[in-house]
Amino acid sequence: xxxxxxxxxxxxTVTGKKLxxxxxxxxxxxxxxxxxxxxxxxxxxxxxxxxVEVTDKGDVPEGYKVSRKEKRNFPLILESPSPNQTSxxxxxxSLGYRAKKLFFGSGxxxxxx
Amino acid sequence: GQQLNQSPQSMFxxxxxxxxxxxxxSSIFNTWLWYKQDPGEGPVLLIALYKAGELTSNGRxxxxxxITRKDSFLNISASIPSDVGIYFCAGQAxxxxxxxxxxxxxxxx
Numbered sequence: 228x229x230x231x232x233x234x235x236x237x238x239x240t241v242t243g244k245k246l247x248x249x250x251x252x253x254x255x256x257x258x259x260x261x262x263x264x265x266x267x268x269x270x271x272x273x274x275x276x277x278x279v280e281v282t283d284k285g286d287v288p289e290g291y292k293v294s295r296k297e298k299r300n301f302p303l304i305l306e307s308p309s310p311n312q313t314s315x316x317x318x319x320x321s322l323g324y325r326a327k328k329l330f331f332g333s334g335x336x337x338x339x340x
Numbered sequence: 341g342q343q344l345n346q347s348p349q350s351m352f353x354x355x356x357x358x359x360x361x362x363x364x365x366s367s368i369f370n371t372w373l374w375y376k377q378d379p380g381e382g383p384v385l386l387i388a389l390y391k392a393g394e395l396t397s398n399g400r401x402x403x404x405x406x407i408t409r410k411d412s413f414l415n416i417s418a419s420i421p422s423d424v425g426i427y428f429c430a431g432q433a434x435x436x437x438x439x440x441x442x443x444x445x446x447x448x449x
Contacts, residue, residue: 260436269441270428285436317382329437331382
């Protein structure tokens with residue numbers, strides 16, 4: 228089954244403790260992206276990647292890192308999480324940068340205490 | 341970055357009623373998309389529009405790509421309880437997809 232898999236689904240952590248949210252897609256997609264969703268603010272793009280070893284900042288990249296060492300994986304790293312990074316995070320992928328159909332993962336609800 | 345204005349922010353409707361929502365932008369887009377997010381899930385693509393003036397249906401859903409290329413509309417006819425969720429518009433020109441802030445739809449049986 229074609230899908231985007233994120234882990235974990237829920238995560239509670241404390242300020243400053245490094246964490247990684249994993250994202251994997253099995254559709255051989257070139258384009259992958261991370262979004263955060265906050266009430267009243269919709270989906271805001273954090274980082275995106277157009278291919279292996281190519282990443283770019285989205286609208287809200289501060290406090291986040293990403294890497295794209297393999298085509299299928301696009302982890303999101305929070306080196307020193309802060310409470311304002313408490314949010315619902317989505318990974319998404321598509322065939323290419325200009326491909327219109329974005330496939331989303333089921334989300335990761337992160338709480339930073 | 342670019343911004344989309346999506347309205348209304350939320351709607352409470354009776355089962356069986358029709359629903360309309362829209363998105364406007366100050367920029368021209370080449371593509372308009374409409375997504376639905378069910379509670380606890382990621383957004384799923386409902387309809388994609390690629391040409392100005394295009395009108396496309398998906399079951400009870402109909403969406404239009406505005407003539408000016410700066411707006412799009414989504415209509416849902418004869419709403420049912422499973423229509424509950426958040427509906428997002430998204431537009432694309434030469435940059436990654438830009439999303440609206442969503443319309444939260446509640447259907448009262």
